[in-house]
Amino acid sequence: MKILFTGGGSGGHFYPIIAIVEAIHEIETKERLLPADIYFASNDPYDKQQLFNHNISYIEIKTGKRRTYSSVLNFFDIFKTGFAVIKAVVKLFAIYPDVVFGKGGFASFPTLFAARLLRIPVIIHESDTVPGRVNVWASKFAKYVVISYPDAAKYFPADKVVVTGNPLRKEAMLPITQGSFKFLELEEGIPLILVIGGSQGAQLINEVILDSLPMLLEKYQVIHQVGEKNEKDVKARLEAILNDIPHRNRYKMYPYLNDLTLRMSAGAADLVISRAGSAIFEIAAWKKASIIIPITESNGNHQQKNAFHYAREHAAVVVEEANLTPHVLVEEIDRIIKNPVLKKSMEESAGKFSERSADAAEKIARQLLKISLGHEA
Numbered sequence: 001m002k003i004l005f006t007g008g009g010s011g012g013h014f015y016p017i018i019a020i021v022e023a024i025h026e027i028e029t030k031e032r033l034l035p036a037d038i039y040f041a042s043n044d045p046y047d048k049q050q051l052f053n054h055n056i057s058y059i060e061i062k063t064g065k066r067r068t069y070s071s072v073l074n075f076f077d078i079f080k081t082g083f084a085v086i087k088a089v090v091k092l093f094a095i096y097p098d099v100v101f102g103k104g105g106f107a108s109f110p111t112l113f114a115a116r117l118l119r120i121p122v123i124i125h126e127s128d129t130v131p132g133r134v135n136v137w138a139s140k141f142a143k144y145v146v147i148s149y150p151d152a153a154k155y156f157p158a159d160k161v162v163v164t165g166n167p168l169r170k171e172a173m174l175p176i177t178q179g180s181f182k183f184l185e186l187e188e189g190i191p192l193i194l195v196i197g198g199s200q201g202a203q204l205i206n207e208v209i210l211d212s213l214p215m216l217l218e219k220y221q222v223i224h225q226v227g228e229k230n231e232k233d234v235k236a237r238l239e240a241i242l243n244d245i246p247h248r249n250r251y252k253m254y255p256y257l258n259d260l261t262l263r264m265s266a267g268a269a270d271l272v273i274s275r276a277g278s279a280i281f282e283i284a285a286w287k288k289a290s291i292i293i294p295i296t297e298s299n300g301n302h303q304q305k306n307a308f309h310y311a312r313e314h315a316a317v318v319v320e321e322a323n324l325t326p327h328v329l330v331e332e333i334d335r336i337i338k339n340p341v342l343k344k345s346m347e348e349s350a351g352k353f354s355e356r357s358a359d360a361a362e363k364i365a366r367q368l369l370k371i372s373l374g375h376e377a
Helices: 011-030 048-053 072-095 106-117 133-138 150-155 180-184 203-216 228-242 259-268 279-286 299-312 326-337 340-355 360-376
Strands: 002-006 037-042 056-060 099-102 122-126 144-147 161-163 192-196 221-225 251-254 271-274 290-292 316-318
Touching: 002 011, 002 072, 002 106, 002 360, 011 037, 011 048, 011 360, 037 072, 037 106, 048 056, 072 106, 099 106, 099 133, 099 360, 106 122, 106 133, 122 133, 122 360, 144 150, 150 161, 180 259, 192 203, 192 259, 203 221, 203 228, 203 326, 228 251, 271 279, 271 326, 279 290, 279 299, 279 340, 290 299, 290 326, 299 316, 326 340
Parallel strands: 002 037, 002 099, 037 056, 099 122, 122 144, 144 161, 192 221, 192 271, 221 251, 271 290, 290 316
Antiparallel strands: none
16 A cells, blocks of 8 residues: 655644554554555655654655745746656656545645646645635545535535544644643743744744733743744844843743643643644644634635634634734733633633544544555455
8 A cells, every 4th residue: 555645834734644644553553454655745854753753755846836926936936846746747656656645735736736647546635714725726636625624615526525623643632731840840830821833933923922021921931932943033032031020930932842842831831822723723632722813814814714713612712913912912811811710611612622623633544545445456
């Protein structure tokens, strides 16, 4: 059996693929199937360690990008994408996988195009309420379209849609509570705010959090994931900000939260502040109250729609970027933390929302294996 995954550009594309691969390995062990050869085709490996840990072969296919704004690069990237498609056809013909799974994003286009030309079965997955352009296009020839939010169904052929929720890695779903404060070098008994701006960080959220620190650290502790590309700028600002704050040790900045640190932070956190991408599903799995800050201008405003869909589940409050100021943010944090009934209700609602995705990875993995085994026969 040969299964090829494609996608890229963010952790929201990459880590659901890892979750499905984990489920494939579990099913193979449980049902004594011969291990499948698994490949990941993209413009970037994203996390080489995860690929190695899960025995996934990486296929590099550098491609162009179609920007929604006017740019001379759009012209040159037409040729770059054309060469990428040719390379993808050659690579897929050499491997000839039994099935291709597409997670969306411009990086998946050449591989999905090649799969179509070679008549290899395709399954695509959409994490957002509003799909990206590649997934809308691929849905025309895909065998199945798997979605996380029921709201996305209207964009795809009705007879192909399957609602599963979002695949989550087993480890990501299990926060660590024992010893978490000691590990994070924080004080027990003081509420902890976990700030995650998406896999690459979020500059606007970083700025508001930094401006809020004098107010926040009087009564809270903060774990702040700023993104590797933002680390230098944040460090430069911190020197001036923390110098005059008595409780500076209550703030911990990380460029990136690895699995262990993220699980420890999730276990200790009283409240999570996040963007409105795939992180929503992890926050729900942790059963944490949250403040969601969607990107104002995302494809089809999908982040805003994701955020308000989740807020309608009573698991989070939404603060839009236009309203995001230090005082507004701190007021919302206070409103949730100081109201145990509201906080508990949000946590319970998050848990109920998460139940819909509990077996998403296994459902998708079984379908991929079914197609692969049928193709071999």
